[in-house]
Amino acid sequence: MKRLFINAVIWGRTDTAILTEGEKIRRIGMTEELQKEAESADEVIDLNGLFVCPGFIDSHLHLLEYGRYLENVQLHSCTSRQEVLNLLKQQEKKLPKGEWLLGRGFNEELFDDPKMPTKADLDQISKERPIAVTRCCGHKMVVNSKALELANMDEDSMVEGGSIDFENGFLEETAITVLHDSWPAETEESIRRSILRGQKELNRYGITAVGSDDFMSITHDWRLVLDVMMKMAFRGELTVRVNEQCEFPSPEEFAAFLDEGYTTDVGDDLFRIGPLKIIADGSLGARTAALSKDYSDDRGNSGYMVYNRSELETWVKLAADYNMPVITHAIGDRTVREVLNVYDKYVIENNLLHFGLVHCQIMTPAEIKRTIDMNLCCYFQSLFIDSDAKILEARVGSERAESCYPFRTLSEHVIACNGSDAPVETPDVMKGLQMAVTRRSLDGTAAMNPSECMDLQQAMRSYTLSGAEAFFSSDNIGSLEEGKYADFAVLDRDITKLREDEIHTAKVMMTVMNGETVFEK
Ligand SMILES: [Zn+2]
Missing domain, CATH: 2.30.40.10 (Urease, subunit C, domain 1)
Known part of the structure; x- marks a missing residue:
C-alpha cells in the first residue's frame, strides 16, 4: 500500500x-x-x-494498567474527597454483585482539605463489596474492610518494603502488591481488552511507541502478559510499539524469566523485551520517596526505600550477568544515591547497555553529576510539573528544590527521554511539551527553577528521538526519514x-x- x-x-x-x-x-x-x-x-x-x-515516544508508562484504569472509575479530575466518594458511589450501583469496585487517580494535595478518603468512607459505600482506590501516583491505596478481609490483612499484618495502616485502610508499596493477589484472576482476554483500550487512547495523543512496564501492574503472572503481548504483536494488533520494561515480584521470578531464554532484545519492532525495571522507592506526593534529609513539611519522615543496598545489588547483578540493562524508579535523592552506588559496580564504560534512572526528580548536584558521568539514560516526566510544582518547595524546601527535576541539564548530556508514567498522568504529549518548556503548572500559578526549561527543540527530541535511542531503535523510529x-x-x-x-x-x-x-x- x-x-x-x-x-x-x-x-x-x-x-x-x-x-x-x-x-x-x-x-x-x-x-x-x-x-x-x-x-x-x-x-x-x-x-x-x-x-x-x-510519532511520539512515551518512554515510560504502564500500557496495560492504563487501559485498565480507563475501564475503572477515573478520579483524576476530582477536586474534593466528597467528589471521589460520589463517583465511586455512582459506579457501585452499576456493578454486578461481588465484583470489585476499583478507582484510581485522585490527588488529595489538590483538595481544599488535603485528606485521603479512608476505610470508613469506603465502608459507607459498601461493606459487602471489596473497594480499592489508588492514589494518582500508584504508590498508595485506600481499601475498605471487605478488601482487607479478602487480602487476609488484619491489625497485626506487616509486609516488608511497604506498609499497612489497618485502621485507615491505607496500603503502600509492597502491601499493594499483596492486595493485588486477592483480585479476580486475569485471563488472556481481560488483558488483551485492556491493552487495546490503552493503546487506542495513546494513539489519540499521537503516541506510536512506548516503554511500558506491565508484568506487575495488574497481575504478577508475567508469562500471561508476555504471551498476550507477543500474540498481539504477531497478529498485528498492536498500534503502539512496545519496549517492555520488565518488572518482577522477586529475583527468583526474574531468574526464571532469564532461564526460559528471555532477555533484552528478544522480540521484534512491534514488541521487544527492554530492560529490567526495579521500583526502589515511592513518590513525592505521598511522601514515600526516600530523601537524604526529612521532608520539609513532615519532620521525622524521610520516606523509605523498597530495597536495601544488598537487595538492590541482587537484582542488578543478576541482570548484568545476563547483559540485561536495568532501569530503576528512584525519586528521592537518597534512593538515587543508593542506586548509583550499586550501578557503579555494574555499569560498563559509557553505559553501552543503557542502564537508566526513571523519574529523575529529587536530585542534588552531586547525583546529577554522577548520573552524567555514568552516562545513564534518564526517563523523566515533564507532565509531573503540573502538580509537583505546587508541592515541591513545601516538600523539600527552596534550597533543595533548586536542583530538582533537572531536565535541561540531563538532556544536554545524556539520553533523556520524556513520558507520562500513565496512568499516573494522562499521556497528553502537547501538555508535556508545554511543561518541559515552561516548567509551570498549566494554570500558571506554580513554577520550578526556570533555568531547567528546555527549548522546544529539546522537548520535542525528548518525546521522539531520545526515546528511540534509549530503546536502541533510532535506526527505525524517532524521526521522519526515508x-x-x-x-x-x-x-x-x-x-x-x-x-x-x-x-x-x-x-x-x-x-x-x-x-x-x-x-x-
Ligand atoms: Zn511507572
Missing part, C-alpha cells in the same frame, strides 16, 4: 510531502516533486497545511508558531503507525 501525504508542514524540514509504502517511509520531499507518485499511490491525503511530526517506519502524528497547528503557554492547545488530528492510520479526528 502506497500513501502520499501532501501539503504538510513538517517538523524540522522544509519538505511538504511524505510517501509511505507498506510500513515504511519511502520518500520525503516537496509536494510538487512527489506529486508524480500520485498516480501509482493507493491514496493521496491532502493535509492542507497541517503540521506533521514524528527508510524508517512510517510513524507520525499530524497536528492541527504548527507548534513552533505558538506561544509557550499555548502549546497544550494544539490537537492531534491523525496518527499514523506502521504506515496505517490508527487515529483520526
